[in-house]
Amino acid sequence: MTNRKLHLNAFLMEAGHHEAAWRLPQSNPRADFDLQHWIALAKLAESAKFDALFLADGPAFWGTGEFRPPGQLEPLTLLTALAQWTERIGLIATVSTTYNEPYNLARRLASVDHVSGGRAGWNIVTSAGENEAANFGLVERPDHATRYARADEFLRVAKALWDSWENEAILGDKTSGRWADTARFHRIDHAGEHFRVAGPLNVERPPQGYPVLVQAGSSEDGKEFAARHAEAIFTAHQTYERAAEFYADIKARTVAAGRNPESVLVLPGIVPIIGSTQAEAAALAQELDDLRVPEFGLYALANVFDLKPSDFDLDGPLPAALLARPKLEGNQSRADLIIELAVRENLTVRQVLSRLGGGRGHFVLAGTPDQIADTIVAWFEGGAADGFNVMGAALPSGLEAFIEHVLPILRSKGLFREEYAGSTLREHYDLDVPANQFTA
Numbered sequence: 001m002t003n004r005k006l007h008l009n010a011f012l013m014e015a016g017h018h019e020a021a022w023r024l025p026q027s028n029p030r031a032d033f034d035l036q037h038w039i040a041l042a043k044l045a046e047s048a049k050f051d052a053l054f055l056a057d058g059p060a061f062w063g064t065g066e067f068r069p070p071g072q073l074e075p076l077t078l079l080t081a082l083a084q085w086t087e088r089i090g091l092i093a094t095v096s097t098t099y100n101e102p103y104n105l106a107r108r109l110a111s112v113d114h115v116s117g118g119r120a121g122w123n124i125v126t127s128a129g130e131n132e133a134a135n136f137g138l139v140e141r142p143d144h145a146t147r148y149a150r151a152d153e154f155l156r157v158a159k160a161l162w163d164s165w166e167n168e169a170i171l172g173d174k175t176s177g178r179w180a181d182t183a184r185f186h187r188i189d190h191a192g193e194h195f196r197v198a199g200p201l202n203v204e205r206p207p208q209g210y211p212v213l214v215q216a217g218s219s220e221d222g223k224e225f226a227a228r229h230a231e232a233i234f235t236a237h238q239t240y241e242r243a244a245e246f247y248a249d250i251k252a253r254t255v256a257a258g259r260n261p262e263s264v265l266v267l268p269g270i271v272p273i274i275g276s277t278q279a280e281a282a283a284l285a286q287e288l289d290d291l292r293v294p295e296f297g298l299y300a301l302a303n304v305f306d307l308k309p310s311d312f313d314l315d316g317p318l319p320a321a322l323l324a325r326p327k328l329e330g331n332q333s334r335a336d337l338i339i340e341l342a343v344r345e346n347l348t349v350r351q352v353l354s355r356l357g358g359g360r361g362h363f364v365l366a367g368t369p370d371q372i373a374d375t376i377v378a379w380f381e382g383g384a385a386d387g388f389n390v391m392g393a394a395l396p397s398g399l400e401a402f403i404e405h406v407l408p409i410l411r412s413k414g415l416f417r418e419e420y421a422g423s424t425l426r427e428h429y430d431l432d433v434p435a436n437q438f439t440a
Contacts, residue, residue, distance in 0.1 A: 006380055006415040007232075007265055007387030007429060009092065010045035011054040012038065014069055016394035017271055019300075019357045020291035022068065024394055031395070032069040035081060041396055042082045045089055048403040049417050051428040052090030052121060054214075054234070054389055055079065059099050060132040063303075067296035076108055083116035090425030092121035092214055098147050099127060099136050102157035103197055109211045110162060110203040118207035118424035123214040123234060124225075126151050128331040129303070144332065148221040150194045155213070155229045157197050160188040162210050163436045164200030186438045209433040212425045218246065218333035227253035231431055232265040234389055236334065236362045238341050243268055243384035265386040265429060268379070269362030272372045273393050274401040285366040288393060289354055297353035300360070304335050314350045318342050337361050359391055369405035376406075377413065 014032040015022040022029045031037040042053055055075040062070045072078075075093035083091060091112065095105060113120035126147035127133075133141035142150070169184035188199035215222065215230035226233050233250060237243035251261040273288075275281030298309040305322055312319065322339060338361060342352050358364035365375055379385040392398025410416040426433060 004380075004386070005417065005430075006376070006410060007051045007267060008416065009052045009054040009090075009267060009387070009389045010041070010048075010050045010399060011056070011269065011389040011391045012041050012045075012395065013056060013391070014072055014395070016398060017359050017362075017391040018288045018393040019068055019296055020288050020293070021394040023291045024288070026397065027394060032072045035073075035078075038073070038078060038082060039085045041399065042086050042089065044396060044399060044403070046086045048407055049420055050089055050390075051387070052092050052119075052425055053079070053082065054092045054123065055094060056123075057094040058125075058127065058129060058132060059096060060129055060135055062131075063296065063299055067293045076112055079120070080112055080115055083112070083119065087117075088420045088423055088428075089119065090121055090212065090428055091116055091119045092123050092212070092425075094123040094125055094216070096125050096127040096132070097151040097154040098142060099132060100154075102154050102195055103161065103199075103201070106158040106161040106201055107203050109158075110201065110206045113206035113208055113211050114204070118426070120206070120208070121212035121214050121232070121425050123216055124151065124155070124229070125216055130306070144219070144221060148225055151225060152228070153192045153194050157188070157190050157192070157195055159210060159434075160190060160437065161197070161199055161201040162205055163438050164188055165203075165205045166436055166439050167205060170204070184438075205436065208424055208426045209436070212429060212431065222333065223250060223253055226250060226264070227257040227259070230264055232267055232429065235266065235268050236337055236360075237268050237384075238337065238361075238363055240379055240382065240384055242340075243379060244382060247384050263431060266384075267387050267389050268385050269359060269389045269391050270376070271359035271362055271364040271391045271393050272398070272402055272406065273358070273364065273366040274369060274372060274398075274405055275366070276368065278367060278371070281366040281368065285358070285364075285393075289357060292354070292357045294350070294353060297357055298349075301338070301349070301353060301356065304331055304338060312349045314353075315348050317346075317348060318352070334361050358393055362389075362391060364393075369409060372402075372406050373409035373413075376410065377415065380415065 015027040021027055028037055057075045079091040079093050109122055130141050164186045166184035169180050171178050171180055185200050190197045212231050213229055214232045215226040216234040218235050247266050250266055254261045254264045273281055273285045275284055302309045390402055
């Protein structure tokens with residue numbers, strides 16, 4: 001345990017992760033499409049030696065747009081731009097397997113890995129929302145099991161495409177005129193349930209072999225998928241006990257899948273709200289909570305459960321039908337987390353909305369730098385996390401406070417790097433470059 005190092009991503013989201021962050025006096029309400037805002041955040045995170053930038057995404061207009069920005073720049077495009085303003089920090093984009101095709105996405109991800117010098121990561125999601133399906137000509141979204149079956153085949157095809165150029169393929173022999181050894185290009189000729197892809201890819205194998213494969217989803221299907229494919233897992237937990245249970249489960253599933261559990265990093269989200277005293281931190285949290293618009297939170301809550309806002313009584317408990325833990329075709333793991341939180345703390349719907357406002361179900365912790373650092377260390381050393389996705393409640397101020405006040409404590413304990421030791425995301429995460437399946 002003493003040789004383990006903490007991994008930290010900077011999870012960036014417009015003006016911040018708290019749903020009311022854009023309303024703070026110091027916030028930029030147009031941060032979503034302001035490239036200079038993203039560049040400044042990327043440079044700030046790299047100056048602190050974070051492992052990676054992490055961007056969420058979904059291919060749909062989110063909400064009504066009345067109370068919070070309904071979208072942001074497409075993440076692969078944005079990260080390609082940020083690659084030119086940074087040198088070492090990893091670049092992780094969220095992209096769906098449900099509404100993409102393996103060839104085009106494998107090509108785009110390989111291109112980002114080349115452009116960035118080996119810093120690309122792919123957060124693999126299966127897109128739970130019904131509004132996303134409507135943008136791609138579908139009457140309804142594919143069911144949960146079908147989405148994960150498609151994702152599994154998608155990953156197998158993408159890996160084969162990235163491997164379709166052997167590293168030794170390019171000769172560049174000016175004397176003979178041979179640019180490449182054609183025997184080292186490989187058709188994949190995949191014919192499966194969801195895809196037919198001939199290959200090879202028309203982009204050289206990525207510098208990292210594959211972009212680092214990240215997975216976000218804690219359902220049973222999601223955990224099985226992660227055990228087979230993921231190299232890092234982004235997850236949400238409200239308590240140490242639940243996080244430790246998930247951590248042990250994922251590591252066991254990874255072993256059962258024939259993989260080294262140390263090659264799969266578990267990275268929960270944490271929203272630190274930092275004050276010089278507990279009272280100051282609580283006041284900052286209250287300031288943000290007071291700026292919430294209940295209608296927005298209620299819409300988001302109803303969306304998780306595939307219900308209407310009118311189905312909820314703000315000053316009553318969650319509807320009885322939800323407390324029975326229904327099986328959902330959408331975001332099952334997030335729904336379970338919310339129900340468990342409401343039952344454990346006997347919360348009204350109004351109180352649930354307050355608890356979710358800071359990070360949509362991720363762990364929100366208001367406290368002093370020592371309290372934040374102690375919690376991170378306890379989860380890390382206690383077998384609940386290999387690191388965290390740090391989610392600033394407001395940006396850039398939340399990230400600045402974490403860097404200035406919490407990182408020095410973690411470094412003093414020898415848990416986080418002072419400088420980058422490598423230049424690729426795989427090196428930051430201590431992950432090997434995968435072997436090429438076509439190399440003799």
